[in-house]
Amino acid sequence: MDAARMREPRATVAGMRTETLSQAVERLTGAGYQDDFRVEPGGLRAAGTHCLHDPESLVVEEVVRFEGASDPGDEAVLFALRCKIHGIKGRCVAVFGAAVDPLDAEMVGRLTHGRRR
16 A cells, blocks of 8 residues: 555544545445536536536435544545436535635535434
């Protein structure tokens, strides 16, 4: 394993290390979440179709949270998303914590608003 992969943040479940961000993206891609959603003003854009989606039109089917072992700047969240209207399935990665971009924070809030925790 190369040094970059060893430093990559890992998802944690009850304090146990599980998968890296790269592994989670690969797993979701294999499960049909092919598109990349990018945060931009007005919503999340699907890279493959170039469609702009309101966060409320997307179903959050899985959330994987990553915490850096030694660097709080390595905190990220990965969403597996499905469009209620078009059926497009994809992924969105956002950082969280002190380094979060205000637009990312808004979109993550809109994605998770009303979602059971």
